[in-house]
Amino acid sequence: MPCTEFSPSIFTRPVYADLVSRGAAPAIMLADGDGAEALIDLVARDASVMEQAHVMFIPLATNHGARLKALGAPSYHESPSFAACLERFQKALADARMGTSLYLAGTEGLIGQAMALAVAAGLAPGAIQAEHRGSIARRMQCVHCKGVTEAVTTDPFVCSHCGLTLFVRDHFSRRLGAFQGVCVDAETPGIVPPTQEIQP
Amino acid sequence: MTSQMLRVAEVEVLTPLVKRFRFEHPEGKTLPLFSGGAHVVVEMEDGETLRRNAYSLISDPQDGSGYEIAVRREDRGRGGSRFMHTKVSEGDPLRVNAPVNLFALDLRARKHVLIAGGIGITPFLAQLRQLTRLQLPFELHYAARSRAEAAGLKLLPQAPMIQVHLSEEGNRLDPGAILAHQPLGTHVYTCGPEGLIVGVEDAAQRLNWPKDVFHSEAFLSPPPGKPFTVTLTRSGLTLTVAPNQSLLEALEAAKVEIPWSCRGGACGRCETEVRSCKGRIAHHDHWLEDAEKSAQTKIMPCVSRFEGEELLLDR
Numbered sequence: 001m002p003c004t005e006f007s008p009s010i011f012t013r014p015v016y017a018d019l020v021s022r023g024a025a026p027a028i029m030l031a032d033g034d035g036a037e038a039l040i041d042l043v044a045r046d047a048s049v050m051e052q053a054h055v056m057f058i059p060l061a062t063n064h065g066a067r068l069k070a071l072g073a074p075s076y077h078e079s080p081s082f083a084a085c086l087e088r089f090q091k092a093l094a095d096a097r098m099g100t101s102l103y104l105a106g107t108e109g110l111i112g113q114a115m116a117l118a119v120a121a122g123l124a125p126g127a128i129q130a131e132h133r134g135s136i137a138r139r140m141q142c143v144h145c146k147g148v149t150e151a152v153t154t155d156p157f158v159c160s161h162c163g164l165t166l167f168v169r170d171h172f173s174r175r176l177g178a179f180q181g182v183c184v185d186a187e188t189p190g191i192v193p194p195t196q197e198i199q200p
Numbered sequence: 201m202t203s204q205m206l207r208v209a210e211v212e213v214l215t216p217l218v219k220r221f222r223f224e225h226p227e228g229k230t231l232p233l234f235s236g237g238a239h240v241v242v243e244m245e246d247g248e249t250l251r252r253n254a255y256s257l258i259s260d261p262q263d264g265s266g267y268e269i270a271v272r273r274e275d276r277g278r279g280g281s282r283f284m285h286t287k288v289s290e291g292d293p294l295r296v297n298a299p300v301n302l303f304a305l306d307l308r309a310r311k312h313v314l315i316a317g318g319i320g321i322t323p324f325l326a327q328l329r330q331l332t333r334l335q336l337p338f339e340l341h342y343a344a345r346s347r348a349e350a351a352g353l354k355l356l357p358q359a360p361m362i363q364v365h366l367s368e369e370g371n372r373l374d375p376g377a378i379l380a381h382q383p384l385g386t387h388v389y390t391c392g393p394e395g396l397i398v399g400v401e402d403a404a405q406r407l408n409w410p411k412d413v414f415h416s417e418a419f420l421s422p423p424p425g426k427p428f429t430v431t432l433t434r435s436g437l438t439l440t441v442a443p444n445q446s447l448l449e450a451l452e453a454a455k456v457e458i459p460w461s462c463r464g465g466a467c468g469r470c471e472t473e474v475r476s477c478k479g480r481i482a483h484h485d486h487w488l489e490d491a492e493k494s495a496q497t498k499i500m501p502c503v504s505r506f507e508g509e510e511l512l513l514d515r
Contacts, residue, residue, distance in 0.1 A: 025408040098382040099408040122310040122385020126410025 004132040006200045013170040016132040019103050021046035026100040027053040028092045030114050034134035035106025036064030043071050054092050056085050082110055093121040104130040109139035109150055112177030136200050141178040142166055148178055154195050156184045165192050203297040209266060211290050218351035219285055223267045223296055230264035236327030237303035240267060241463060243295035244283045253280040254463050256322035257299060260329045270351060272319040278424055278444045302466050303417040310385030312338040315400050317392025321352035323417060341365060343373035375403035389415040420464040422446035423484055425505045432456060432515045433475050447501035456515055465503035472499050472513050479508010
């Protein structure tokens, strides 16, 4: 599966490019699902990128793990979920020095959250790269109750915290690593537009 | 552009080549505050010539009782620093423009590494006070050739995070050693001779630092050169730019309206479109992209010159 191409939208909608190797320098690599293939492709372009890499992988429903591990990073670890991986990821950030690159690959939920944590840990935006692969499901924040609903695939959707029906906006919060969902029937309670699949 | 007449309140000789000047409002009024790294443009009436030179502010950014600058005499320069050294004394009035900052601290950084060479220490003297007030982690490295030439020694406090590198005493500044093993979130700032700036930039690149954490300020003054002629399409004038004059100064002398701010090829305010160019523009600025420079469709009149048959500008 190649890097996802999203249709042009508003300025705050993140765009992603292919990962570019920054050479045999210290690196933290975090991928979920088909994001593993972005790392595999990166190594095919420059094998030296793995020399000082700390790889963390969340397989989701894929079986890319064995191939990713075979790339020979000095440290490789699989976690069942981002929440399970969080402690390890934050420890890697805390131990990092200037010159460390972060490579993110996979779903927008993973990329957004990891990027927000990395920037909060002091990593410069210029040291972070992200490539989108796999599900186009969005991590949505309800602007009313502030609860985050993971893996949203339809528009509108129901907030898993407060139960409002929310319109899926392209407005992305880098601080939260989430898109913004706004009540779709505030003026006309109960009159909700037909549900559609979210498009790239 | 707001400017006001200030009074020279103090002149101090720091080294044989560097003097410190303090400006205060003649009626003791408070001056606008600034941020570390800001500069002011000082206007000097030198006979027929009006010179405007930019100098970094070295005093406390939160202290509005006066502005202080340190000026190094450049005997091979165009005369501005020589004027400051030989013709300005305590009590004199001088027109000073409001502070502008093109070299501000990036306050998203978790640590600031400041690397100065020679008179390039000046913007960091104000930043030092800002960093101290904000209680932010920093280290300052100041390189000079010898103790006698190091004007900064009299202006820097004694502190463990301030290190002086004197090459004459075998303690040369090594940018690679300074940048290795810095914590995540460090930004580096450098000001001084071109060689130092390039050295720091190379070290940062070699250590895989992203571009967005590298900040530099080269103090450019308009380089002298051969005289040249320029034609202005909107004002219908043809001017000759003298060897010791910048194109911007020639435009000002002819009363042509042109915005400016840094007068050193960094801020972009005076960017001017080239209507026709038969010859070569000598681009000296840090503003235009390389492609724009080679296309010869834009010029920064504050520092750049021309050699050739015809230069037509949209002014």
